[in-house]
Amino acid sequence: MRDNQQPAPVVDVRSLHVRFGEVEAVAGVDLQAHAGEATALLGRNGAGKSTTMRVLAGVVPLTAGSARVAGHDVRTEPLRVKQVVGYCPDVGGLVPRATPWEHLQLAARLRRMTGWEEHGRDLLERFELGDVAHRVTAGFSHGMSRRLSVVLAALHLPQVLLLDEPFDGVDPIGVEATFEVIADARARGACVLVSTHLRELAVEACTSVSVLRGGSRVATLAAEEMAGEEGARAYRGLLD
Numbered sequence: 001m002r003d004n005q006q007p008a009p010v011v012d013v014r015s016l017h018v019r020f021g022e023v024e025a026v027a028g029v030d031l032q033a034h035a036g037e038a039t040a041l042l043g044r045n046g047a048g049k050s051t052t053m054r055v056l057a058g059v060v061p062l063t064a065g066s067a068r069v070a071g072h073d074v075r076t077e078p079l080r081v082k083q084v085v086g087y088c089p090d091v092g093g094l095v096p097r098a099t100p101w102e103h104l105q106l107a108a109r110l111r112r113m114t115g116w117e118e119h120g121r122d123l124l125e126r127f128e129l130g131d132v133a134h135r136v137t138a139g140f141s142h143g144m145s146r147r148l149s150v151v152l153a154a155l156h157l158p159q160v161l162l163l164d165e166p167f168d169g170v171d172p173i174g175v176e177a178t179f180e181v182i183a184d185a186r187a188r189g190a191c192v193l194v195s196t197h198l199r200e201l202a203v204e205a206c207t208s209v210s211v212l213r214g215g216s217r218v219a220t221l222a223a224e225e226m227a228g229e230e231g232a233r234a235y236r237g238l239l240d
C-alpha cells in the first residue's frame with residue numbers, strides 16, 4: 001500500500017511512446033490498472049490498442065516513457081514480465097500443425113507447470129474446444145482460433161491477463177466463456193486488460209474503460225458510463 005492507502009497499480013504505463021519508423025503507433029499513453037479489476041482499451045482501428053498490449057506483453061519494445069507490469073519494468077525485465085503475463089495476441093500465435101492439446105502441453109512445458117491437465121481440459125470444454133482437442137489447428141475458423149488463444153493466455157492463472165480482441169468473430173458461447181475467464185481472473189486478484197473495438201462487450205466484461213485515439217488516451221471512464229445509448233453517444237463524442 002502507498003501512503004494514501006491506494007494499492008499500487010499492477011499495470012503502470014507512463015507517457016508511453018512507440019514508433020515504427022515514420023509511424024507513431026503510440027503517442028503518450030498513460031494507463032493504470034489494478035488487481036481484481038478489468039480495464040478495457042477501446043478505440044477505432046489504428047488507435048494504438050494492440051501496440052500498447054504488445055509492449056505490456058513484452059513482445060514490442062517501447063520507444064520512450066515507461067511501462068511496469070506487476071512491478072517489473074518491460075524494458076529491463078522482459079522475462080519477468082512474460083512470466084507474470086498471460087497474453088492473447090490479436091492475431092497469430094498458433095502453430096498450424098499442432099492440436100489444441102499440444103499447444104497446452106507446450107505452454108505448460110515452457111512455464112514448467114505441473115498438474116495443469118485438469119484445468120486445461122476444463123478450459124477447452126468451457127470454450128467448446130473439447131471435441132477438437134486433438135485436431136490440428138490448421139483448419140480452425142477464426143473464432144475457434146480466438147477461443148484457443150484465450151485458453152492459452154489463461155492456462156497458467158496469470159497475475160496479469162492481456163486479451164487483445166478476444167471477442168473478434170467469436171460466437172455467444174465463446175463470448176460467455178471469455179467473460180467467465182475474466183471474472184475468474186478478477187476473483188483471484190488478477191489484473192485484466194481487454195483490447196477491443198466492441199464497446200458493448202467491453203462494458204459488460206470490464207470495470208473501467210480507457211479510450212485511445214490516434215495513439216493517445218483521450219478518456220478513462222467507469223464501464224457503466226459507456227453503457228447503453230448514452231454510452232454510445234459519449235463514445236462517439238470521444239472519437240470525433
Ligand SMILES: Nc1ncnc2c1ncn2[C@@H]1O[C@H](COP(=O)(O)OP(=O)(O)OP(=O)(O)O)[C@@H](O)[C@H]1O
Nearest residue numbers: 020023025043044045046047048049050051052197
Ligand atoms: N509493426 C508495425 N510497423 C509499422 N506500423 C505499425 C506496426 N504496428 C502497428 N503499426 C501502426 O501503428 C498504428 C497503431 O496500430 P495498432 O495495431 O496498435 O492499433 P489498434 O488500435 O490495435 O488497431 P486495430 O483495432 O485495427 O487492431 C497503426 O497506424 C498501425 O498501422
